[in-house]
Amino acid sequence: MTAVMNQLTEPEGSPTTAYPIEAIRAEFPILATQVYGKPLVYLDNGATTHKPQCVIDCISQFYSKEYGTVRRGVYALSEGATEAFQNTREAVATFLNAPSSDEIIFTRGSTEAINLVAHSFGHTYLNPGDEILISAMEHHANIVPWQQIAKLKGATIKVIPMDSNGVLDMSAYASLLSPKTKLVAVNHVSNALGTINPVAEMIKQAHAVGAAVLVDGAQSTPHITVDVQALDADFYCFSGHKVYAPTGVGVLFGKRTLLEAMVPYQTGGDMIDQVSFDGTTFTDIPHKFEAGTPAIAQVVGLGEALRYLTRIGLPAIAQHEADLLAYATERMQTIDGLRIIGTAPHKASLISFVVDGAHPLDIGTLLDHEGVAIRTGHHCAQPVMRHFDVSATARVSFGMYNTRSEIDAFVQALQKVLTLLR
């Protein structure tokens, strides 16, 4: 630890001097690569995060020595793989503070988790005239599945509005809630604005009218300690690839009573109790919702990533990222004509912005050439773009391995790019 602290290169006066940033950066091999001969400055962590060596090694080791199918084989490899797979389920339950690992379902990602709930909750509980509330700042993944099931079931979608800072209108929310509300679907953190939504309060109010709540945690889990019991969330989902784990695996937490009552999503092998050509009975949760051979190695990799995150500590990561957010916000505000889209008082470490006289696509294309990777476009949140009357924004999003000097490099590159464009 002392050796690590001696290596710190954070600028003086940084409040994060105890954070082992150099050791963390060294754990992510891709950060040492160059782009067009310039050091990579990766600021698109909201889209996906890079993988630490321990996760890469874990997957490689698993495939080299331990791989087998899960819950089917009677031989040692399969039993070992099944145990490793189940260990991740336990690790995820701990990560979310879920009451039981039976309430943890592995999916392909947040998208599939939301589709699962839309289908299985929808077919079990929705009736004509029922209402589903979603917020005005949802990712398309938390809009379109609800539109589809609403159409099938004759239910209606109502939208919780937000203000010009990107803060949800809680009094509008309160008046939208009614006994007709069956489900509220809201993101914990907005991928387009960074807003941290008051989900605990929203869940409390939804429960008061008997509605269930799905929280899309795709953008919160990398930054915030989540406790599904403290939140009293009915469903909570996230994507592995955004928490430094492999692609192809995600998580749905659901309360046992709901999951047990809900019809399955996909059907096939591994989720049945008895099958005959007259009919089929389904097995218990969580397996009822995990038809087919799962993404075994990816799940095992997710377990390793969560152990890594826990080792560094989400509170320490959150503090480091809060410093980056404050520093970047301050630096970016010095740029002439730059407007930050999303100025909620509580934000996770991402900043959407537009600049007068420069299209986000031009900014992104030219920054790439300076080695700086940022996101541009509508961020799969076209309603948010419409609300702020822009067709697209540029977005920087920070992760556990970013530094103030990378923000300096970004701001400097942005200034250079803007002189070219304006």
Next chain:
Amino acid sequence: MPTIPDQQAAIVTQFNALPDWDARYKYIIDLGKQLPSLPDADKNDDNIVRGCQSQVWMVASEDGGKVYFKADSDALIVRGLVALILQVYSGQPPEAILANPPEFINQIDMGKHLSMQRSNGLAAMVKQIQMYALGYKVKLAQQP
């Protein structure tokens, strides 16, 4: 009027004489700044060519057996690319447009980078030009 292959060769020579990528991007950006804007009335949904992240509007007309294009974009680098495409194809006979794919894109030193980016809609733009050319070719053939 130089032919399409002549125009393409001229662009390749021009580009490859530029010292580095910075200069090439600057050149494209300058072309973008110089391209005349389309009137707002032409920037409607009928004339849109969808890129993933930027919009291109294109109008075509025919005169004396040649197809003329005007186009615009909301992004500056895309406007520069539009200017290059127009330099190659506008004012050419439809058969020539159809017979000459935009090879210059792969021959300029940043071609691979530019054409691989689905976001700038370059491929969609070229396809639209070819569609117009095909349409005018059929129309001209039907004329007595």
